[in-house]
Amino acid sequence: MEIFYSIQGEGFYSGTPAIFIRLGGCDVGCVWCDVKESWNEEDHPFFTIPEILSQIKDYPCKTIIITGGEPLMYDMGELTAALKEKGYQLNIETSGAYPVTGQWDWVCFSPKKFKAPNESIYAHADELKAIVFNKSDFDFAEEHAEKVNRTCKLYLQPEWSKAEKMTPQIIEYAKDHSRWNISLQTHKYLNIP
Numbered sequence: 001m002e003i004f005y006s007i008q009g010e011g012f013y014s015g016t017p018a019i020f021i022r023l024g025g026c027d028v029g030c031v032w033c034d035v036k037e038s039w040n041e042e043d044h045p046f047f048t049i050p051e052i053l054s055q056i057k058d059y060p061c062k063t064i065i066i067t068g069g070e071p072l073m074y075d076m077g078e079l080t081a082a083l084k085e086k087g088y089q090l091n092i093e094t095s096g097a098y099p100v101t102g103q104w105d106w107v108c109f110s111p112k113k114f115k116a117p118n119e120s121i122y123a124h125a126d127e128l129k130a131i132v133f134n135k136s137d138f139d140f141a142e143e144h145a146e147k148v149n150r151t152c153k154l155y156l157q158p159e160w161s162k163a164e165k166m167t168p169q170i171i172e173y174a175k176d177h178s179r180w181n182i183s184l185q186t187h188k189y190l191n192i193p
């Protein structure tokens with residue numbers, strides 16, 4: 001869908017410069033998705049792997065975030081192999097709704113109520129980033145936290161339109177359940193892509 005250079009706004013790598021590769025296509029259907037324009041793959045241009053390599057080669061950065069859309073709808077083997085060969089660090093943002101493919105240095109797993117995760121994601125998740133839209137999302141976050149590895153970082157991130165209401169509850173929750181950290185969509189406060 002698009003390639004851009006920005007700062008990772010969310011989660012463990014928040015604040016880190018990164019090249020974003022956003023793949024079009026998603027059938028998870030989150031009601032509050034902030035990139036609904038990504039859902040229909042056919043609305044977006046197709047780039048071959050050599051075209052992608054050429055578009056990113058001049059950015060002064062070796063960290064890539066592959067996002068979407070839902071990147072795991074596709075077999076990520078070929079693209080990630082080509083990027084690894086060029087020495088990039090590869091991070092993925094995924095709902096985990098499809099089996100994990102590809103070679104990843106960091107997997108950010110953000111489970112969704114709208115389409116259950118594939119079981120393969122739990123062993124790969126380096127970071128669980130649960131979106132808090134309402135109170136029931138704390139229990140939903142805990143259900144998934146029970147299934148990830150012990151070393152997986154745990155984040156609660158307010159859904160953007162509900163941030164004013166839910167952030168105070170997230171703060172109290174994290175203080176009472178100190179395994180959890182807070183993630184904010186800092187790029188939206190910074191007005192960057």
Ligand SMILES: C[S@@+](CC[C@H](N)C(=O)[O-])C[C@H]1O[C@@H](n2cnc3c(N)ncnc32)[C@H](O)[C@@H]1O
Pocket residue numbers: 026032033034035067068069070071093094095096109110129131157158159160161185
């Ligand atoms: C747009 S999604 C694309 C990657 C993948 N489909 C996923 O959902 O993880 C990237 C990240 O943004 C989060 N996100 C999407 N819409 C959001 C919103 N309105 N408020 C907060 N986070 C949101 C997702 O949960 C995910 O962690």
Ligand SMILES: Nc1nc2[nH]cc(C(=O)O)c2c(=O)[nH]1
Pocket residue numbers: 006007008009010035067068093187192193
């Ligand atoms: N700056 C910035 N950081 C992000 N982290 C995850 C994003 C995404 O849409 O996957 C995102 C995004 O869209 N912009």
Ligand code: SF4
Pocket residue numbers: 026027028029030033034035036038068069070095112
């Ligand atoms: S899974 Fe990700 S891209 Fe798909 S609808 Fe949900 S937030 Fe949007």
Ligand SMILES: [Mg+2]
Pocket residue numbers: 034035
């Ligand atoms: Mg985003």
